[in-house]
Amino acid sequence: MLEQILSHDETFSAPEWLKAQANLKDLEAEHARSIADPDAFWGSWAARFEWFTPWEKVMDWNYPDHRWFVGGETNITLNALDRHADGANRNKVALIWIAEDGSERKVTYYELRQLVSRLASGLRSLGVEKGDRVVIYMPLTLEGVLSMLACARLGAVHSVVYAGMGVGALRDRIVDAGAKVVIAGNIGMRRGKGVDLRSIVDQAVEDLPLRHVIWYQRGVKTELQPREVDFDELMAQSKPDVAPVPVDSEHPLYILYTSGSTGKPKGVVHVHGGYMVGTSYHLRTFYDVKDSDVFWATSDIGWVVGHSYIVYAPLVEGVTSVFREGAPDWPDPGIFWKCVEQYGVNVMFTAPTAVRMFMKFGAEYVSKYDLSTLRLIAVAGEPLNPEAMRWAKQHLLDEGKRGFVADNWWQTELGGPTIATPITKDARPGAAGLPLPGVEAEVVDETGNAVPKGKGGLLALKRPFPHMMRTIWGSHSRYEQYWNEIPNCYAAGDVASWDEDGYISVLGRSDDVLNVAGHRIGTADVESALITHPSVAESAVIGIPDALKGEAIKAFVVLRFGEEPNDETRQSIIEHVRRELGPIATPSQVAFTEKLPKTRSGKIVRRLLKAQELGKDPGDLSTLED
Ligand code: AMP
Numbered sequence: 001m002l003e004q005i006l007s008h009d010e011t012f013s014a015p016e017w018l019k020a021q022a023n024l025k026d027l028e029a030e031h032a033r034s035i036a037d038p039d040a041f042w043g044s045w046a047a048r049f050e051w052f053t054p055w056e057k058v059m060d061w062n063y064p065d066h067r068w069f070v071g072g073e074t075n076i077t078l079n080a081l082d083r084h085a086d087g088a089n090r091n092k093v094a095l096i097w098i099a100e101d102g103s104e105r106k107v108t109y110y111e112l113r114q115l116v117s118r119l120a121s122g123l124r125s126l127g128v129e130k131g132d133r134v135v136i137y138m139p140l141t142l143e144g145v146l147s148m149l150a151c152a153r154l155g156a157v158h159s160v161v162y163a164g165m166g167v168g169a170l171r172d173r174i175v176d177a178g179a180k181v182v183i184a185g186n187i188g189m190r191r192g193k194g195v196d197l198r199s200i201v202d203q204a205v206e207d208l209p210l211r212h213v214i215w216y217q218r219g220v221k222t223e224l225q226p227r228e229v230d231f232d233e234l235m236a237q238s239k240p241d242v243a244p245v246p247v248d249s250e251h252p253l254y255i256l257y258t259s260g261s262t263g264k265p266k267g268v269v270h271v272h273g274g275y276m277v278g279t280s281y282h283l284r285t286f287y288d289v290k291d292s293d294v295f296w297a298t299s300d301i302g303w304v305v306g307h308s309y310i311v312y313a314p315l316v317e318g319v320t321s322v323f324r325e326g327a328p329d330w331p332d333p334g335i336f337w338k339c340v341e342q343y344g345v346n347v348m349f350t351a352p353t354a355v356r357m358f359m360k361f362g363a364e365y366v367s368k369y370d371l372s373t374l375r376l377i378a379v380a381g382e383p384l385n386p387e388a389m390r391w392a393k394q395h396l397l398d399e400g401k402r403g404f405v406a407d408n409w410w411q412t413e414l415g416g417p418t419i420a421t422p423i424t425k426d427a428r429p430g431a432a433g434l435p436l437p438g439v440e441a442e443v444v445d446e447t448g449n450a451v452p453k454g455k456g457g458l459l460a461l462k463r464p465f466p467h468m469m470r471t472i473w474g475s476h477s478r479y480e481q482y483w484n485e486i487p488n489c490y491a492a493g494d495v496a497s498w499d500e501d502g503y504i505s506v507l508g509r510s511d512d513v514l515n516v517a518g519h520r521i522g523t524a525d526v527e528s529a530l531i532t533h534p535s536v537a538e539s540a541v542i543g544i545p546d547a548l549k550g551e552a553i554k555a556f557v558v559l560r561f562g563e564e565p566n567d568e569t570r571q572s573i574i575e576h577v578r579r580e581l582g583p584i585a586t587p588s589q590v591a592f593t594e595k596l597p598k599t600r601s602g603k604i605v606r607r608l609l610k611a612q613e614l615g616k617d618p619g620d621l622s623t624l625e626d
Pocket of ligand 1 (some may be wrong): 028258304379380381382383384407409410411412415432492493494506507508509515518519520
C-alpha cells in the first residue's frame with residue numbers, strides 16, 4: 001500500500017489562468033524567505049495590522065516555548081472588526097449565515113461590530129473580564145460567532161465546545177477551563193428537527209459553581225433560574241459601547257479541547273497576536289482569497305477550522321465568510337451546491353468525508369447548479385483518497401478546467417494549514433503536499449533524524465510559527481511532551497512518508513487516536529466513557545475502516561459478573577456513550593468478549609484486536625500475558 005501511495009503516477013494541475021492569478025506564486029521562494037529570516041517575514045505581515053503598542057521583537061524562541069510580537073499589544077477584534085467598520089469595508093458583508101430551512105442573515109462589518117460590542121457590554125455587566133474563561137455551547141449560528149468575538153473583545157478566553165458533545169464531555173471542559181460563565185443554545189437544527197441541547201447543558205452544569213448561564217433560546221422560551229440570563233434580553237438591555245480591550249500579543253484568545261492518547265482532553269491554547277498574523281497569512285496565500293471573494297468553510301465553530309476559517313482569519317482580512325447550520329444532505333444532497341450558486345462562493349473549505357458523501361449521492365445533485373464561481377476547494381481533516389479527489393475535480397470543477405482541489409494537513413494545535421498543495425504545485429493524490437511558508441517539516445525516525453526520501457516515519461516540525469499553540473491549558477508539561485517525544489522536534493503524532501520531491505503523505509495516527517469523519521477521537525476517551533456504564537467491567541476501542549467516515553469505532557466490552565451479553569445491554573451501552581461524549585464518538589459496533597488481550601504489565605493490546613478484526617498478521621506477541 002505504501003508503494004502505491006508513493007508512486008504518484010497521477011498528478012493534477014490547476015489550470016494555467018488560475019496559477020497566473022494565484023496570490024502565492026512561488027512557493028519555493030516564499031518558503032526560503034520565511035526560513036532564512038522569519039523575523040522579517042512574519043514582521044512584515046504583522047505590520048499590516050493595527051497594534052495598540054508596537055512589538056519590540058518578532059520572535060522569542062526558547063525551546064520548547066515560543067512567543068511572537070513580544071511586547072506588542074493588540075486585540076484580534078480591533079483588526080477583525082474596528083479596522084473594517086471604521087474603514088472602506090464598513091458596509092461590506094462580513095458574515096452570511098444560512099439556516100437549514102434556507103433563511104439567511106447577512107451582517108456588514110459595521111453591523112457586526114455593533115452586535116459584538118453590544119454583547120460584550122452585556123457580558124461585562126455580568127462580571128466577565130479580561131482573562132475570565134467562558135464556555136460556548138452553541139449551535140452554528142450568528143449568535144455563536146458573536147459570543148466568540150464578544151469574549152475576545154473583552155480579553156476573556158472562550159472555549160467553544162461542539163454542540164454535539166455529550167454531558168460528560170461538556171462538563172469536563174467547563175471544569176478544566178475553570179469557566180465562570182457558559183453561553184448555550186437550547187436547540188440545534190438537524191434535518192429539519194430541533195435537537196435538544198438544553199437538557200445536555202442542564203445536566204452538565206448541575207451543581208457547578210458557575211456565575212451565569214446565558215441562554216440563546218429558539219422556539220419556546222423557558223422560565224429561567226436566578227443565575228440564568230436570556231441572550232436576547234441581555235442584548236436588548238446593552239449598548240454597543242465596548243471598545244476592544246488592549247491585550248498583550250501573547251494573551252490567550254481561546255482554549256479548544258482536542259483528543260489525545262489519555263482520557264483527559266487537552267485544552268489547546270491560541271493567542272491574540274501570532275494567531276491573527278499566521279492564520280490570515282494562510283487565508284491570503286494558501287487559500288488564495290481575494291478581497292471580493294466569498295469564502296465558505298463548511299466546518300463548525302466547535303472545531304479549529306471554524307475558529308480560524310469561519311471566524312477569525314476571514315474577518316481579520318475583511319472578506320465575506322459564509323457559514324451554514326445543519327446537515328450537508330438536508331433538505332437534499334444538492335444543498336451545498338445550491339448555496340455555492342446562490343452566494344457565488346469562490347473558495348470552499350470542506351472535508352474528505354463530505355466529498356465521499358457527495359460522491360455516494362451522485363453527480364446529478366451537483367450538475368443542476370451553476371458552480372462557475374468556484375475556483376478552489378481546499379480539504380483537510382484526513383487523507384483525501386484519490387477517488388474522491390478525482391470525483392471533485394470532475395464534477396465540482398468541470399474536469400479541473402475551472403479550478404483546483406487543494407489538500408492541506410494541520411491540527412488543532414497548529415491553528416492553520418501546515419503541509420499543503422498550493423495552486424501552483426501539482427497535486428499528488430494521497431499526499432497532503434509540501435511544507436508551507438514558515439514551516440520546517442520532516443519525516444523522521446524516533447531519534448529525530450530525517451528518513452531518506454521515499455521512506456516512511458514520523459511527521460515532525462522543526463520550528464514553531466506564530467499561529468501554533470502556546471500551551472495546554474493548566475498543564476504546560478503536556479505541551480512540553482509534544483516537543484520532547486522526538487529530540488529537537490514537535491511530534492505531530494502522525495505516521496507519514498515523503499517522496500523524492502518532498503511531498504508528504506500522512507498515513508494515520510501513531511498514537512491511540514482515531515480519525516472518525518475527520519474528527520480526532522481518543523480511544524481512551526471512549527474507553528473511559530464505556531467503563532462508567534454499570535454493566536461494563538473493561539473495554540478496548542479500535543478504529544475499523546469505514547467507506548464514508550474513514551474510520552468507525554468498534555468497542556470490545558467485558559461485562560461485569562452476572563450481566564447479560566444481549567442486544568438490550570448493547571443498546572444501553574451505546575446510548576450511554578452517546579450521552580457522555582456525543583454522537584461523533586459513539587461506537588458503531590459493540591462486541592462482547594470474555595477477556596481482552598493484555599501485555600504482562602496489564603496494558604491492553606489494541607493492535608492485536610485490530611489485526612484480528614482485519615484478518616492481518618498481529619506481529620510480535622511475545623510480551624502478551626495470554
Ligand atoms: P484535528 O486536530 O482534530 O484537526 O486533527 C488533526 C489530525 O487529523 C492530524 O494529526 C491528522 O491525523 C489528521 N489530518 C488532518 N488533515 C489531514 C490531511 N490533509 N491529510 C491527512 N491527515 C490529516
